[in-house]
Amino acid sequence: MSLRRVPMRSIATCAVVLLASLAVASLAFAQSAHLEAAKKEGKVVWYTSLALPSAEKVAKLFEAAYPGIKVEVHRTGSQRILQRVMQELQANIKNVDVVHTSDAGHFVLLKDKKLLAKYTPAGVDGFPAGFKDKDGYYYGLRATVNAIAYNTKALSAAEAPKTWKDLLDPKWKGKLVTAHPGYSGVISTHVLALVHLHGWDYFKQLAQNKLMLVQSAVDPAGVVASGERLVAVNGGDYTFYQTKKKGNPVEIVYPKEGVPLVVSPSAITSFAPHPSAARLFTDFTFTRELQQVMADSEGLYTGHPEVKYPADKPKLSELKLLTAEPEELEKRNEEIRKRFVEFFGA
Amino acid sequence: MKRSASASWSSSGRSRAVIPARLQGVDRSLPVWLAAALALLFLMALPLGWLAWVSVSSEGGPTLTHYRRVLADPALQKALWNTLVLAFWVGLASLAVGAPLAWLTARTDVPGKALIRGLVMASFVTPPFLGAFAWVMLAGPNAGALNKLWRSLTGAEEALVNIFSMPGLVFVVTIYTFPYVYIMLANTLALIASDLEEAAAVLGAGRLSVALTVTLPLVLPALVSGFILAVLQAIALFGSPAILALPAGFHTITTQIWSFFHFPPKTEMAAAFSIPLLLATALLLLVQKKLLGRRGYAAVGGKGGQRRTIPLGAWRYPALLACLAVMACAIFLPYGILAKAAFSRAWAQPLTWDNLTLANFSFTFFEYSATQAAILNTLELGVMTACVGAALVTLLAYITQRRLVLGHQVVAFLALAPVVIPGVVLAVALFLAYTRPPLVLYGTLWILFVAYLTKEMPVGYAQSDATFRSIPAELEDAGRILGAGRLRILREITAPLAKSGIIAAWCFIFIGVIRELSASIILFTPSTKVMSVVLFDLKEEGQFGAIAVLGLVMLALTFATVTLVQAVLGRDVLGARE
Numbered sequence: 001m002s003l004r005r006v007p008m009r010s011i012a013t014c015a016v017v018l019l020a021s022l023a024v025a026s027l028a029f030a031q032s033a034h035l036e037a038a039k040k041e042g043k044v045v046w047y048t049s050l051a052l053p054s055a056e057k058v059a060k061l062f063e064a065a066y067p068g069i070k071v072e073v074h075r076t077g078s079q080r081i082l083q084r085v086m087q088e089l090q091a092n093i094k095n096v097d098v099v100h101t102s103d104a105g106h107f108v109l110l111k112d113k114k115l116l117a118k119y120t121p122a123g124v125d126g127f128p129a130g131f132k133d134k135d136g137y138y139y140g141l142r143a144t145v146n147a148i149a150y151n152t153k154a155l156s157a158a159e160a161p162k163t164w165k166d167l168l169d170p171k172w173k174g175k176l177v178t179a180h181p182g183y184s185g186v187i188s189t190h191v192l193a194l195v196h197l198h199g200w201d202y203f204k205q206l207a208q209n210k211l212m213l214v215q216s217a218v219d220p221a222g223v224v225a226s227g228e229r230l231v232a233v234n235g236g237d238y239t240f241y242q243t244k245k246k247g248n249p250v251e252i253v254y255p256k257e258g259v260p261l262v263v264s265p266s267a268i269t270s271f272a273p274h275p276s277a278a279r280l281f282t283d284f285t286f287t288r289e290l291q292q293v294m295a296d297s298e299g300l301y302t303g304h305p306e307v308k309y310p311a312d313k314p315k316l317s318e319l320k321l322l323t324a325e326p327e328e329l330e331k332r333n334e335e336i337r338k339r340f341v342e343f344f345g346a
Numbered sequence: 347m348k349r350s351a352s353a354s355w356s357s358s359g360r361s362r363a364v365i366p367a368r369l370q371g372v373d374r375s376l377p378v379w380l381a382a383a384l385a386l387l388f389l390m391a392l393p394l395g396w397l398a399w400v401s402v403s404s405e406g407g408p409t410l411t412h413y414r415r416v417l418a419d420p421a422l423q424k425a426l427w428n429t430l431v432l433a434f435w436v437g438l439a440s441l442a443v444g445a446p447l448a449w450l451t452a453r454t455d456v457p458g459k460a461l462i463r464g465l466v467m468a469s470f471v472t473p474p475f476l477g478a479f480a481w482v483m484l485a486g487p488n489a490g491a492l493n494k495l496w497r498s499l500t501g502a503e504e505a506l507v508n509i510f511s512m513p514g515l516v517f518v519v520t521i522y523t524f525p526y527v528y529i530m531l532a533n534t535l536a537l538i539a540s541d542l543e544e545a546a547a548v549l550g551a552g553r554l555s556v557a558l559t560v561t562l563p564l565v566l567p568a569l570v571s572g573f574i575l576a577v578l579q580a581i582a583l584f585g586s587p588a589i590l591a592l593p594a595g596f597h598t599i600t601t602q603i604w605s606f607f608h609f610p611p612k613t614e615m616a617a618a619f620s621i622p623l624l625l626a627t628a629l630l631l632l633v634q635k636k637l638l639g640r641r642g643y644a645a646v647g648g649k650g651g652q653r654r655t656i657p658l659g660a661w662r663y664p665a666l667l668a669c670l671a672v673m674a675c676a677i678f679l680p681y682g683i684l685a686k687a688a689f690s691r692a693w694a695q696p697l698t699w700d701n702l703t704l705a706n707f708s709f710t711f712f713e714y715s716a717t718q719a720a721i722l723n724t725l726e727l728g729v730m731t732a733c734v735g736a737a738l739v740t741l742l743a744y745i746t747q748r749r750l751v752l753g754h755q756v757v758a759f760l761a762l763a764p765v766v767i768p769g770v771v772l773a774v775a776l777f778l779a780y781t782r783p784p785l786v787l788y789g790t791l792w793i794l795f796v797a798y799l800t801k802e803m804p805v806g807y808a809q810s811d812a813t814f815r816s817i818p819a820e821l822e823d824a825g826r827i828l829g830a831g832r833l834r835i836l837r838e839i840t841a842p843l844a845k846s847g848i849i850a851a852w853c854f855i856f857i858g859v860i861r862e863l864s865a866s867i868i869l870f871t872p873s874t875k876v877m878s879v880v881l882f883d884l885k886e887e888g889q890f891g892a893i894a895v896l897g898l899v900m901l902a903l904t905f906a907t908v909t910l911v912q913a914v915l916g917r918d919v920l921g922a923r924e
Contacts, residue, residue, distance in 0.1 A: 074872035091781040093789040219888030226694035228489035345595025
């Protein structure tokens with residue numbers, strides 16, 4: 001083959017292809033180096049407030065995708081996670097790689113204390129602004145809204161409360177259950193959003209109905225399904241959705257006044273003992289595939305624009321969303337818990 | 347210097363005969379005292395010192411602000427009051443349940459005594475928080491199985507019982523606390539001869555006046571002592587109030603101290619709130635000791651005298667039924683509902699084919715990654731604490747029983763002293779002491795080990811003390827007269843006789859460790875979780891199926907250990923002899 005017979009254009013094309021493949025190769029090389037480093041670290045420690053079965057599922061999916069890297073799941077409530085992280089640091093223990101809670105205020109605090117590493121997971125460019133930290137330290141891994149749920153064996157749709165204010169009716173005395181902002185980030189966000197909407201007086205009045213107090217925002221779903229209380233006054237709608245899908249007599253009400261949106265961020269710690277594995281894991285959790293899993297089997301919302309949602313769940317765009325700013329959550333965290341305990345007793 | 351001089355002097359055989367016995371004691375006691383002082387320093391002095399210091403320290407120097415704050419806060423006053431109410435009623439209710447049961451099994455011809463004793467023992471070793479959890483499923487006002495049954499039988503709207511209430515809490519704590527009264531009383535009753543009662547009857551006293559004027563005064567110290575033990579238990583409990591009181595919107599001291607650790611932590615408040623609790627328990631034990639110390643009644647002497655069995659006549663079977671009713675509350679119903687929940691998809695639904703599943707087991711063991719690590723941690727800690735603890739208490743008991751060192755009474759006192767420290771308070775103290783240099787134990791299993799060892803020491807010591815008390819020193823003396831050395835005597839006479847007692851001490855410590863929650867809940871880190879902490883985590887998330895499965899594992903471990911004790915001791919754990 002003579003060089004002269006080859007048109008200039010194909011040479012250019014070849015060059016581009018060559019360059020491109022070089023770039024891809026070097027990227028792949030970088031990635032494989034990254035992967036090697038992660039494999040050498042062998043594990044990633046994940047403190048997460050995602051409901052336990054869901055968290056274990058995410059871990060198993062990651063372990064299947066990256067054999068040789070284990071995920072150590074430590075699941076507890078958002079507030080307990082913050083407590084753990086800070087208590088460990090006080091004793092100079094550096095254990096956690098990736099922190100994921102439902103109280104966005106925690107990430108403001110952790111960032112201020114220089115405990116987070118700056119890292120932008122691949123593929124979050126298309127996420128809405130509410131899912132991204134402007135400084136690039138944390139990103140919303142998932143979202144849920146707080147809703148009301150009731151037991152369909154005990155109440156008809158007509159009898160069920162429709163709005164947050166309906167719950168103040170004395171006829172619900174002894175029939176309601178609430179989760180706790182001192183445990184759950186979903187609930188602390190919920191409380192702040194409703195304080196903006198109806199003021200603290202709302203909770204003061206609600207407490208007159210003698211609510212059963214549980215801790216996790218996952219638990220009200222179980223309490224209502226068992227019939228121990230008829231109505232849950234808060235809780236992540238994904239837990240209600242899952243409970244309902246399992247055939248339990250639970251129905252969800254999205255109050256017209258608006259539903260508190262809870263975006264649960266994820267971040268890598270600045271002191272992560274397994275930083276490469278942490279980045280690999282974080283990237284994995286933000287892939288479209290995994291975000292789709294969260295939407296499908298868990299009933300969560302995500303920031304990923306390409307994720308499709310189950311037909312029997314309302315779209316986020318169809319709901320009136322109440323939001324709480326991370327900075328305000330951080331500032332008022334203690335106040336929220338203090339007043340809640342004051343009204344509800346524990 | 348003086349001591350080492352005397353030691354080298356005493357080791358020269360020439361002058362041995364003229365050395366007074368007291369000085370011979372000195373050289374032996376030195377290493378023992380050093381070890382004891384060291385152990386005391388790390389197990390108690392350092393942690394409690396930090397506790398006291400933190401409770402009065404501030405940036406501006408020593409202060410009483412924290413005390414003023416905890417005592418003036420209405421919410422904390424309420425927690426304090428709730429604990430008092432709980433403890434008082436648990437004490438009384440434990441008497442009301444434990445005393446008749448003890449009397450029935452010790453003095454009457456009620457049928458099935460061995461069964462009743464076995465069941466009391468089962469209640470004694472059941473982790474109280476598991477019982478509380480089971481009772482949520484039994485007597486939750488709406489979904490609880492008993493309330494559902496009640497409604498379907500009577501058509502009533504209202505619940506029969508609401509377990510999320512102070513009476514509910516008192517009830518659940520009582521059914522796992524009354525064995526303390528039972529043990530105290532059964533042991534005393536077994537020692538009282540019937541002659542005094544018979545003498546009173548011969549002199550014309552009626553049954554009631556015999557009971558009131560003769561029997562009651564004889565057992566009164568045991569009753570009060572049992573009452574105080576029950577009160578102490580109720581004060582120190584963490585799990586049951588966390589499971590039953592928090593949902594109802596009230597705190598006790600222990601749950602309040604625990605919540606001081608929530609972020610942002612207020613450890614100085616936790617410390618300031620711990621000290622009154624510590625003083626209260628110390629005071630109660632002091633009272634108990636005074637009462638028992640006064641028990642100079644010749645009649646409760648042991649040997650001699652006959653114990654006449656009181657015929658119940660027509661009341662035999664009703665009495666048995668009453669006993670079984672108590673045990674249904676403590677054992678049959680809770681264990682039953684736990685087993686049901688372990689095998690059901692939805693615990694509140696009937697156990698039909700549709701509802702039957704093994705998913706809880708596969709989730710707990712294979713999907714939930716914390717389970718295996720927690721079981722391993724628990725077993726590791728259990729075996730390690732039991733081995734070290736059993737060796738330690740055996741040594742201490744041998745030393746004190748044979749009076750091998752000067753001041754052996756002090757050793758005995760120190761070995762029993764941790765009994766006044768509630769688990770939560772111990773944990774706060776250890777946390778304060780060992781999260782800072784030079785010794786950072788927090789984050790390792792060691793801090794849990796230290797906590798468990800301290801907490802279980804009194805129980806193990808009491809068991810070992812009883813063991814050596816029952817081995818007469820004459821046997822050892824006989825061996826010595828026949829020319830055997832001290833070590834040979836230990837190996838061939840003492841050790842074989844003490845073996846079963848040592849194994850029992852091992853088992854008691856082991857059982858204590860695997861069920862420990864109140865200290866663990868403050869001292870764990872995510873990488874050092876134990877079973878009880880995992881159970882509590884699951885409880886906070888409402889994962890009933892997994893709790894039931896893990897709870898059954900814990901019970902199986904406990905009862906396997908109990909069976910072992912019974913096999914080696916040849917009697918049941920409560921010490922009753924046939």
